[in-house]
Amino acid sequence: MSAHISNDTPALRHDWRREELLALFDLPLPELLHRAASVHRRHFDPAEVQVSTLLSVKTGGCPEDCAYCPQAQRYDTGVNAQKLMSTEQVLAKAQQAKAAGASRFCMGAAWRSPKDRDIPKVAEMIREVKALGLETCATLGMLSSEHAHALKDAGLDYYNHNLDTAPEFYGDIIHTREYQDRLDTLGHVRDAGMKTCCGGIVGMGESREQRAGLLQALANLPAHPDSVPINRLVQVAGTPLHGTAELDPFEFVRTIAVARIAMPKSMVRLSAGREGMSDELQALCFLAGANSIFYGEKLLTTGNPDTGRDQALFARLGLRPMAVQVENSHDHHRTDAPGSGTVHADITASAPLRGRAA
Ligand code: SF4
Numbered sequence: 001m002s003a004h005i006s007n008d009t010p011a012l013r014h015d016w017r018r019e020e021l022l023a024l025f026d027l028p029l030p031e032l033l034h035r036a037a038s039v040h041r042r043h044f045d046p047a048e049v050q051v052s053t054l055l056s057v058k059t060g061g062c063p064e065d066c067a068y069c070p071q072a073q074r075y076d077t078g079v080n081a082q083k084l085m086s087t088e089q090v091l092a093k094a095q096q097a098k099a100a101g102a103s104r105f106c107m108g109a110a111w112r113s114p115k116d117r118d119i120p121k122v123a124e125m126i127r128e129v130k131a132l133g134l135e136t137c138a139t140l141g142m143l144s145s146e147h148a149h150a151l152k153d154a155g156l157d158y159y160n161h162n163l164d165t166a167p168e169f170y171g172d173i174i175h176t177r178e179y180q181d182r183l184d185t186l187g188h189v190r191d192a193g194m195k196t197c198c199g200g201i202v203g204m205g206e207s208r209e210q211r212a213g214l215l216q217a218l219a220n221l222p223a224h225p226d227s228v229p230i231n232r233l234v235q236v237a238g239t240p241l242h243g244t245a246e247l248d249p250f251e252f253v254r255t256i257a258v259a260r261i262a263m264p265k266s267m268v269r270l271s272a273g274r275e276g277m278s279d280e281l282q283a284l285c286f287l288a289g290a291n292s293i294f295y296g297e298k299l300l301t302t303g304n305p306d307t308g309r310d311q312a313l314f315a316r317l318g319l320r321p322m323a324v325q326v327e328n329s330h331d332h333h334r335t336d337a338p339g340s341g342t343v344h345a346d347i348t349a350s351a352p353l354r355g356r357a358a
Pocket of ligand 1: 064069070072141
């Protein structure tokens with residue numbers, strides 16, 4: 001379907017101004033969708049959706065205080081802390097994910113940052129998962145330069161670390177680390193030669209200007225994230241954000257569309273919060289340029305659409321999963337990208353999505 005994809009495209013921009021992004025948000029929805037869909041077609045086949053599976057390899061007990069997160073140990077959310085899974089357990093889940101049609105397998109650990117002793121264990125998981133022919137992604141918290149290089153050496157393709165929200169709203173959500181800490185981790189990931197997966201969460205009580213601010217921060221990074229997970233807050237009882245006013249679904253669609261326009265070549269992922277979306281809302285998001293989802297029945301403590309519903313939706317919309325593009329260490333000419341969201345997911349037995357996923 002490469003007929004949709006043109007090489008005659010404007011250069012990627014890293015100088016987006018807040019007013020420009022707000023002006024896009026302010027467009028009539030049909031005009032905004034048209035612009036976003038046009039950008040989408042220049043770079044991607046709009047019938048293809050990249051499918052990732054996320055597994056929580058270490059759940060709960062996190063010392064951080066992210067106000068949306070049920071894994072923070074300081075909030076009483078009913079999440080039981082679990083130790084790091086064994087490589088064998090992870091491998092079994094990865095095999096299951098591959099059989100279900102996932103092209104990328106993301107491993108998430110609820111850490112502030114990994115300790116030195118954790119790195120060899122995670123590196124072993126990465127090597128084993130990669131040997132299955134899956135792309136690998138990890139989200140382990142803040143990374144030092146040394147740890148980033150060690151994970152890269154183990155074969156890690158992508159690292160997820162979200163900016164979460166606009167710089168000026170960040171202090172309302174997290175107090176245990178700074179925005180700059182996040183930027184530093186992303187710099188270490190890029191410097192180590194890995195691809196970045198970086199997005200945020202909307203519906204946390206931020207303003208439209210702050211949603212534009214998140215997208216501005218993402219688009220003006222030194223390199224656009226290869227993947228941009230846009231999470232819609234899943235309100236979990238016991239977290240400080242439980243009870244926040246719900247975001248208008250059309251505002252979520254607008255956020256997806258502006259992300260697509262600002263970061264034309266990135267994979268824009270529907271992540272947490274998809275279970276609460278109607279099929280029609282998800283379809284609007286695909287029209288707005290979303291081209292990646294998490295696939296699986298459970299996003300850690302919060303639900304994800306069951307696999308049967310996803311299969312039916314793909315069939316009704318004529319979508320198919322994007323094939324995995326396995327990269328060797330000397331091939332830097334890929335066009336697709338990474339995976340993960342803010343919450344960590346678990347998978348259960350699931351039937352394969354139809355299509356040509358590896
Ligand atoms: S989002 Fe990550 S860092 Fe923040 S509390 Fe949850 S697990 Fe910890």
